[in-house]
Amino acid sequence: MTNNPFVSVIVLSLNGAEYIGQCLSTLTANDYTNFEVIVVNNGSTDATPDIVARDFPHVRLINLPRNLGFAGGINVGLRASRGDILIPLNDDTICTPDLIRNIIQPILEEPNIGIVGCKIMYPDRNTIQHAGGCILPNGSTRHLGYKEEDRGQHDIQRDVDYITGCIMAIPRHIFEKFGLFDDRYYPIYYEEVEFAVRIRKAGYRVVYTPKAVLYHLESMTEVAGSSRFLYRFNKSRWRFVLKNFSLSQIILAVRYELKYLRNMDYRIEGLPMLRAYFSTLIRLPIILYDRKYRFITLK
Numbered sequence: 001m002t003n004n005p006f007v008s009v010i011v012l013s014l015n016g017a018e019y020i021g022q023c024l025s026t027l028t029a030n031d032y033t034n035f036e037v038i039v040v041n042n043g044s045t046d047a048t049p050d051i052v053a054r055d056f057p058h059v060r061l062i063n064l065p066r067n068l069g070f071a072g073g074i075n076v077g078l079r080a081s082r083g084d085i086l087i088p089l090n091d092d093t094i095c096t097p098d099l100i101r102n103i104i105q106p107i108l109e110e111p112n113i114g115i116v117g118c119k120i121m122y123p124d125r126n127t128i129q130h131a132g133g134c135i136l137p138n139g140s141t142r143h144l145g146y147k148e149e150d151r152g153q154h155d156i157q158r159d160v161d162y163i164t165g166c167i168m169a170i171p172r173h174i175f176e177k178f179g180l181f182d183d184r185y186y187p188i189y190y191e192e193v194e195f196a197v198r199i200r201k202a203g204y205r206v207v208y209t210p211k212a213v214l215y216h217l218e219s220m221t222e223v224a225g226s227s228r229f230l231y232r233f234n235k236s237r238w239r240f241v242l243k244n245f246s247l248s249q250i251i252l253a254v255r256y257e258l259k260y261l262r263n264m265d266y267r268i269e270g271l272p273m274l275r276a277y278f279s280t281l282i283r284l285p286i287i288l289y290d291r292k293y294r295f296i297t298l299k
Contacts, residue, residue, distance in 0.1 A: 007035035008083030012073045016091035017046040032100035040077040043067035071181035071191040090166045094215040102212035103169045114204030117163030118212030132160030132208030138256035139241040155210045162196035180296040189236035230272035238280040243291045
């Protein structure tokens with residue numbers, strides 16, 4: 001790969017008319033010049049496609065007739081891309097001027113890096129949202145640095161378990177070798193966690209770099225802690241566990257789950273968790289099939 005690779009940024013948008021303009025304005029103003037922007041309009045019913053077509057004619061716009069979910073929509077953009085490095089990006093973000101240059105730099109320096117993520121901040125530009133992620137024994141995930149004041153405590157590049165799907169930089173050859181995101185995590189959650197696990201098992205590194213910074217509004221299409229969020233998150237979590245964990249890891253995950261269930265607030269979480277378990281159970285044959293056989297190609 002050259003020192004000036006062609007980069008494709010794939011922006012997925014679902015009813016993002018309120019903030020797509022800010023995202024694209026800051027993205028296209030980046031100081032890295034060798035890149036294209038693809039907006040995948042994931043079945044929006046608002047003015048998103050009109051805003052992109054009118055205000056950003058140099059951006060490639062792909063209109064999908066319905067919402068394919070996060071993985072399904074991103075996969076469409078990945079297949080349409082031409083870049084040597086591909087960057088999925090949420091539409092509810094504000095890009096810093098050197099974002100692209102800094103997030104791809106680790107890939108240029110280390111050929112065994114498969115995914116790079118960056119320091120993601122809340123809009124106050126002082127509070128950390130994500131400085132890499134870790135995976136817990138029951139498959140739950142945690143953002144490192146979450147809601148901490150940024151005092152430089154996460155300013156060292158490091159390897160992590162996974163990178164949030166808000167933004168990732170991934171060499172094209174990784175998708176060619178290991179396939180795309182699993183679109184059966186519908187509509188959202190855990191597709192990026194599984195992808196990171198997949199390539200780490202193959203010996204590639206997943207890296208957080210603090211030099212690249214992004215501002216993220218977060219949860220613009222899903223209210224964190226809501227009944228719908230809890231159902232979708234836990235349904236995807238158990239698909240992830242059953243599809244990727246070893247038998248011993250699954251047994252450990254069940255033990256941690258039982259411990260969690262003893263202390264959870266059943267008034268808030270009871271029904272969503274029950275629905276998530278039932279949904280997982282009826283889909284178990286598909287999950288086990290996908291664990292062994294399913295592969296989604298880039299072409």
